[in-house]
Amino acid sequence: MIKTEPHRRPGLIGMTKGTKVVLFFLALAGLSWGVYKCKYAYSYYTDLKDRPWAYSEDEHAKLLVGTWQGTYQDPDNVAKTIRLEILVPMTDDERAAKAGKRSRRRSGLGQRKDNQHFDGLATVTSKLGKEEYEIYGRVGKDDWHQLKTVHFRVVDEIQQLHKNFGVGQAETGHWQDDQLTLTVGFVYTTATGSHSSDSADPRYDKKVTIHFSRKKS
Incomplete structure (x- = not known):
């Protein structure tokens, strides 16, 4: 009787250990970049709302700064x-x-923010x-x-x-x-x-x- 090898599905199972490590770090880098962009955007749009005298989406806006x-x-x-x-x-x-x-x-009261x-x-x-x-x-x-x-x-x-x-x-x-x-x-x-x-x-x-x-x- 001729034995046949079981069919292996493509994916991580067939990858070498080195390839898996590379993909892991690529995924981690992508996640870090996404977190960075979210934090940057949150900080910017918070300032738009809380400091209208200093920031505006209108590049021609007349501000105090x-x-x-x-x-x-x-x-x-x-x-x-x-x-x-x-x-x-x-x-x-x-x-x-x-x-x-x-x-x-941060312990205690933490960082205080004065929007004025x-x-x-x-x-x-x-x-x-x-x-x-x-x-x-x-x-x-x-x-x-x-x-x-x-x-x-x-x-x-x-x-x-x-x-x-x-x-x-x-x-x-x-x-x-x-x-x-x-x-x-x-x-x-x-x-x-x-x-x-x-x-x-x-x-x-x-x-x-x-x-x-x-x-x-």
Whole structure:
């Protein structure tokens, strides 16, 4: 009697061990890529909903982020030009890097998320020289166009201008389309680099409303 070999169905059974390993890693890579894309998309669309002042699917949308420029006179009547750069909370590269990381459980309260917070840079120029600041503040949630207290922090205190009224902080502000306003106070830096104040001198309490226009890129 002639013996016949049982018919083997094609598939994994007939594959070599090396081929199975390759397919396993290909499947794992595909799964990892899918998870990465999902995390990236979730982060992006969450920001679209929660930070409408910073993100939009319309590439021509007018947002708070960007570059603004205005002019004003400080309490010593020195004419100055100020340029603001409001930074996007998370760049595409940062979002991609975040999506590629493994999530870990965090103890305690975990990571807090402030959808109203923004930060950026400010540069003031005048005949006295250049003033450079880091800025940070919050956007009101009512319509996302009111600006809460905006703080100006000198980048390098050693290099800051002396005998000068520098920008302190803005108590109120508003932005809409291509216009932005901030009402700012000032901090005086003496010849020795210290800060001083004089309640009898109205210059120290002076507030100035600065009108900014959007700088086209």
